[in-house]
Amino acid sequence: MLDNIAMKKSQYSKITTCAVSGIEGVLIEIELCLLPGLPGFEVGGNCDSAVRESRDRVRAAINSSYYDFPKNRVLAAYAPATFPKSGSAFDLPLALAVLQASGQVYRPEGARPVAAFGELSLDGRIHRVSGVLNRLLALEKSGIKEVIGPPCDFDCQSFLSNIRYHVVSNLSEAIEIYSGIVPAVEDMAKRQVGISASGNSAKAGIRSSILNRLSGQEAGIRAITIAAAGWHPLLLMGAPGCGKTSLASALAEILPPMTEEEILQVLLIEQVSDIPVYRGDLAERPFRRPHHSITASALLGGGVPPKLGECTLAHCGVLFLDELTEVRPQALDALREPMELKKIHLARSSWRVTYPSDFLLMAACNPCRCGERLEAGAKCRCSEYSVERHLDRISGPLYDRFDLVAQLNRVKAPTLQASLDQENGTRSKTIQEKVRTAWKKQMKRCADFGEEFFFNSKIPIDLLIPFMQMDDSCLKFISDLAEEMRFSFRAFHSVLRVARTIADLRATEAVEEVDLALALEYRLALPSIFSERSNIG
Structure with missing residues (x-):
């Protein structure tokens, strides 16, 4: 009787793994048992074709690693069954479950629960999968203490506090660690993560700056400074060759480096993205510049399984849309929700997912088809x-x-000639310091009011007047102008928020009429284009 019970236990196994939904990890439990009957391998639990194909990869990897695949009916179930499973990251835990159920591998008694994920090749090697850090954080949150998986392209252990990640390169190594035969091999770091503020600042100072050679474009430099200081969406309009693209690159340079929390958020996004990301420093903010032929799906995300869009890849950084008037109107209008909510909610019949998208939007376009509309002396x-x-x-x-x-x-x-002859080496550092000081003032203001930090561009309506600290004359000045210009509800509040940022750059607590007047200049740009022709001619 006891022998039969022991035999039944040896023909059943269970192991924990992790899937990815959006940028969050979702725990998956794989149960496997060997049943009497003709040899076969069945997989159930709302699995896509990539998961079902793992049966052949697991069988070949086990045989290549000099173990025997059981000659029974093998049944594997993935729970929860309501969650759609996709991808090849379940290969490794499925192989370990098969070997344990067949009695070829045993987990030591009293050992802590272990989770695993990774893709298997036919010869038993373990390939990297997307979302390593996302899966590890979810497993750590669930209480798992040990995880077996493929290597990561950075030192992800520095982001973990209560979990041990065993990096393996093939199935044999994974079996040894799972069985407790050998200790983990601490061979994880492919590159160090420098997240100290001093290190990031030093790297930012060494890098050559485009801003130092931008001579004569003071209006554009002032605009990107205000945009960076208050996280304000910016549209640059001018003739071809006037420096719009260079200003966009300069905007990314003058933004302060990311905090540790922002670094982690961006890493989680990059981990699940299939698009290679090139950032020399992990504290450097993302800068995305998609082609103007981009579709709404590529901008927001979508597909089956869902993929990240440019809005999410630009999270905590800059999304630059060049040639804005050439982008499809459907794609442009799709930006309205992420700009307001800082999130993207995608829903389809089989899945729902939410992506973060707190980006600084910068766009550029020509004022007309020929581009000469605003140039004095040019023939439009x-x-x-x-x-x-x-x-x-x-x-x-x-x-x-x-x-x-x-x-x-x-x-x-x-x-133009002066910009080649000499370089203003102090301009970039000066503007960076102004932006950093403005951010600190906003943080202090939010703390004084007992609010979580938000940029001036996102000041709630009920806090606008207390944050502005305007006197009655300033309030009457902007109210009269808003009525005369027929500002919308959103435009009126936008002018106030920009004025608050301009006052922060001037290091003044109260918003004055000069701040409101400068903010109005940036609001009146587009309507004035139609009158420029008569003024120029």
């Missing part, structure tokens, strides 16, 4: 109707969400 060949059609691709609701709209002109020849 576009009619009023052509200009209107050109700018109509930017819908009113989307334009309303740009806190700053800056008109740029080409730099004159003497200034």
